[in-house]
Structures are given as C-alpha cells and as structure tokens.
Amino acid sequence: MALETRPLHIIILSILVANSIVSATADGQKLLRLGRWWPITEAERQKAVELSNFAVDRHNKLSRSNLKLMSLINGTVMVLGGTYYKLLISAVDDDAPNNYSALVYEKSWQHNFRFLIKFDKLANLLV
Numbered sequence: 001m002a003l004e005t006r007p008l009h010i011i012i013l014s015i016l017v018a019n020s021i022v023s024a025t026a027d028g029q030k031l032l033r034l035g036r037w038w039p040i041t042e043a044e045r046q047k048a049v050e051l052s053n054f055a056v057d058r059h060n061k062l063s064r065s066n067l068k069l070m071s072l073i074n075g076t077v078m079v080l081g082g083t084y085y086k087l088l089i090s091a092v093d094d095d096a097p098n099n100y101s102a103l104v105y106e107k108s109w110q111h112n113f114r115f116l117i118k119f120d121k122l123a124n125l126l127v
C-alpha cells in the first residue's frame with residue numbers, strides 16, 4: 001500500500017512532468033519531420049480522410065465526374081510552410097473502383113484553406 005501513502009502533490013507533479021516530456025517529444029518529432037514526407041500517424045488519419053473527401057469533391061467539380069470515396073489506402077504528409085498530404089485513395093465511379101493519388105495542400109494557420117494540387121488515376125497493376 002505504498003502508493004496510497006504517497007502525498008498527492010508528488011503524484012500530480014509526476015503527471016505534469018510526464019505530460020511535458022510527451023509534448024516536448026511531439027514538438028521534436030514535428031521538427032524532425034519538417035520538409036520530409038512521412039507516413040501519416042493515427043492522429044492525422046481523420047484529417048487525411050477529410051482531405052480525401054475534399055480532393056474527390058474538388059476533382060468532381062473540376063472534371064464534372066462523379067467519383068465517390070471508398071477508402072483512404074495510404075497517406076504521407078510533409079510540413080513545409082503549411083502541410084502537404086499525398087493520399088492514395090480508392091474511389092468508385094459509375095462502374096468500378098479505382099485507385100487515385102491526390103496531392104492536397106493545407107495552410108496550417110488557416111484550416112479551411114485547402115488546395116487540390118494534383119489528382120491522378122493510378123494504372124491498375126492487375127490489368
């Protein structure tokens with residue numbers, strides 16, 4: 001029962017120290033990742049899915065097509081004066097699903113500023 005006799009302020013202090021180590025590590029990782037492509041983390045996955053939907057919608061408007069996002073297969077991210085997302089997605093048009101790669105830019109200081117840089121259909125390697 002040693003734990004229960006430990007003063008509360010020591011426990012709180014250790015939690016605070018642990019938290020600041022975690023955030024220092026997160027900042028360090030952000031710095032390490034600056035200017036390089038990295039696989040998206042679990043935490044970035046929801047954003048990447050949101051941007052995949054954005055990419056498909058934007059592509060549909062620009063090319064008058066009617067794609068629907070099926071899934072995000074893979075994504076990499078690069079932070080460099082904003083954030084670039086390279087997304088490998090599966091989308092379906094009227095007949096069959098296909099894979100597409102999308103490159104999306106988002107200003108990190110203005111989260112609703114997004115820009116679709118590229119959207120390409122990938123060759124079906126099975127054909």
Ligand SMILES: *[C@@H]1O[C@H](CO)[C@@H](O)[C@H](O)[C@H]1NC(C)=O
Pocket residue numbers: 039073074075076
């Ligand atoms: C996702 O992309 C990364 C970086 O290109 C690659 O290393 C990894 O193998 C890919 N994963 C899948 C499941 O395709």
Ligand SMILES: *[C@@H]1O[C@H](CO)[C@@H](O)[C@H](O)[C@H]1NC(C)=O
Pocket residue numbers: 073090097098099123124125126
């Ligand atoms: C899409 O990519 C996935 C993962 O690389 C692959 O397994 C699948 O066969 C691809 N689909 C098409 C239609 O090319």
